[in-house]
Amino acid sequence: MIPCPACDAVAYQVIGSRRRKGKTGDGGERIYSIRRLRCQKCKVIHHELPDCLVPYKRYEAEVIEATIEEPADLADLSDLPVEQSTLLRWRDWFFTLAEHWLSFLRSLARQGRMNLSVNGLSDRSQPVRQRIGQLVGDAGGWLARLVRPLANHHYWLHTRSACLSGRG
Template sequence: MCPECGCPLCRRDRKLRVHKEAGGRKNWFAINRLKCTNEKCRRLHNELPDCMVPYKHYGSGIIEDVVDDVLGPDDPGTEDYPCEATMNHWKWWLSHNEANINGQMKSMLHHLLDLDIGFLKSRESLLKELRERISPGWLSVVTRFIYNSGGRIEPNPER
């Protein structure tokens, strides 16, 4: 279903997408591109596997490990790939999207589970809770939940 208008999607074509791993190894995936069947919408959507994060070349596992400080620039497996600047960017990216992520997740859960308004006003961080409860794997859960519900995590949030 199209996350924009709710109409069915149909397969349009495939495109190659790079998936980088620690150490510089690259894998290529053939990603299905889906098109909305609604004549007024007609938007394209990429069907990504759980190991990929939209707008990122590295996999969710390595991004998650860097953000959680499991991996760093001094680790032997990540000496050159990803570089330290990329690692710092991922940390910056998540910290600048944290309020956006929490807001979208609370809004969707409020709608889906019919939770009271107190849930929306709560200062508790759902992202922090997920990072503690689902490790490893929290990043793929968060991205799938948000993107499959029609939301978006900004690839380059405003500074």
């Protein structure tokens, strides 16, 4: 159990669950049961997201991770059942938010909430993917290891948007 991001208490009550789909690399879908937890101290509700899912993304983390690994050409990813425009959007999403994520991971490490070495992470001469690898490791599953602390400490920014018109 991790501390509640809102109040640091470690007392949750399971109040239910909800279903969540995750699209796999072979085009299939998996259905997950996501537990809903209420902090007993501050009454905030949290969702227990498994490592294989990224908040607000339909595809599983390993599929998104494969597109960010920067193959020489997006044609190298033709075996994934994902449109090229989606692959480009994922890359844009990742590289737009990567510096933001790094700053929050550094902050968590300095607060003692994560056991990380943050030396040299502000050296922008290294590619951002390499700096993230220094924090969470370069082996497969690095995106899940990046997402977990940020989501669990409520530092995850959602990128969903809705266009609302003032016209009735």
